[in-house]
Amino acid sequence: MFQNSGLSLNQAPPIMVVLRLFLIGSIFGLVASIMLFFWHDSLTDISSSKTLALTHTLTLGLMGSFMLGALFQMMPVLCGVFIKSPENIAIRVTYTLAIGTIFLVTSFLYTNTILTIFAMIFLSLAIFSSVYIISKELFKIKHSSSSKGMLVSILLFALAAMLGILMLSLRAGFEIDINYLNLKALHFNIALFGWIAMLIVSVSFQVIEMFYVAPSYKKIYSNYLPISIFILLLLYSFNQFIPIFSSVINIVIAIYMFHAIYTLINIKRKKRPISDATFWFWIVGMISLSLFGIVYILDISTILSATLFVSFAISILFAMSYKIVPFLVWFHLNAKGYFDAPMMYEVISPKYAKINLYIFIVAIFTLIIATKFILLYYISSTLLLISFIMLYLAIYGAISKYNYTLINGKKFNF
């Protein structure tokens, strides 16, 4: 049994597998902020080519890279699953995803069949190969609530990608008899609530308890949540034939809202005394998610609900990065026997993370107000840009410190 689970001494994936994905992801975050600066007036039209370019830079380029990085990192810990030769696979996935995203974004901006076809090829390669590798391992194991959630989210990621590729083939001129608007709504809802939100929820099942020594979620809740979301989203996907099913999406969002509040309660009851930046990033993320639920269900404003969802996803991304990156650098050097391995605080100082947190909070705050006072977009996008530059520099600095110690560090020889 353990032969399959591959628990071994070097079960942690090579550090660069994760850091490379994070580094490239943060560049997409930076690019998205610049797009927001120049194109914010196109955002009111959710089908405009600029809106599509921006949303896919965010979801595929930024979130996609970070989430795959987190999956590669966490699977061995959470599920005892070791991906064979992760270095090669990860390099391939990292670059094909980035290139595919660039093709996709440019194909939105300059409607061009060749660009569209290239986007389809690269994104299919990146997404389906990573989904295959990850889900193949996840199917083998005995499940925790976290790994169930990961499996659901990775399968729905594949579904969202298939729907996206179907739409791209329509754009590329293939004739398929299908309701485009319906397809689009399905693609969008599966991607946001099946893949992104689901993965974040499954991660929270583990890390809230683990990083902050907080109470765990009730077993009955965490065990059945992933499968419930999966079933609800499948029901929702039949809404073209059974119209009543289109309201199922509201149930899904209500569940996520509940999760956000539950998480806030749990994390506030943490036993560890320190409230570092990552703790507050979780708080901001979960408050955003609960507000998103209210705005979405009451149908207050599309742009506002989109803003809140983005705020939710990016907050958690920062929360995870500022914890995982310094830990990985310390952990890998320590495990290699360097006794002068930099400590976590030396890799990224808590003050630096706090400054990034404050800038990010103001960015989000102004971004929310900007939905009413358009001019504020210049300020909020600049602050968002600074947040991503800080994140990029933090990850880049961590990699440099890692490499420096590899060359100059003092080492025990086992």
Next chain:
Amino acid sequence: MSIANYLTKEHRECDNKFAKAEAAAAKGDFVETKEEFLNFADDTLLHFKKEEEQFFPLFEELTGSSDGPTMVMKYEHEQVRGLMGKMAQAIESEDKDAYLSLAESMMILLQQHNMKEEQMLYAMADRLVDNTKVEVLISKMEELSL
């Protein structure tokens, strides 16, 4: 009681003691930090001893391998012991930043270790071992001391 219940409960108790030591360090009270840290260290080391002397051998018997998961777990115990040494140094030199930084690494290291044990080793052992044997194992673990 199952093996998982017994050993998981110890993980949680260690977490609580760890958090107390950290709270004291955050206040800058190194007398209290030392006291709470020693509580944490004693409990954790005793827990490791129970695993290494009683639970792992049983597990190795069940799976027929001694260079699999238990070897990884023992290796991680060594990492934790090393880190404990560094934390003790930070307490001696009353270096708050160093202590809190090491505490951060310790927590993640220990948590991911515990998670692997709880979700794989303990769970698997409970499935394979019958009740009477579990009773014997737990009473043997109870007899151990540092």
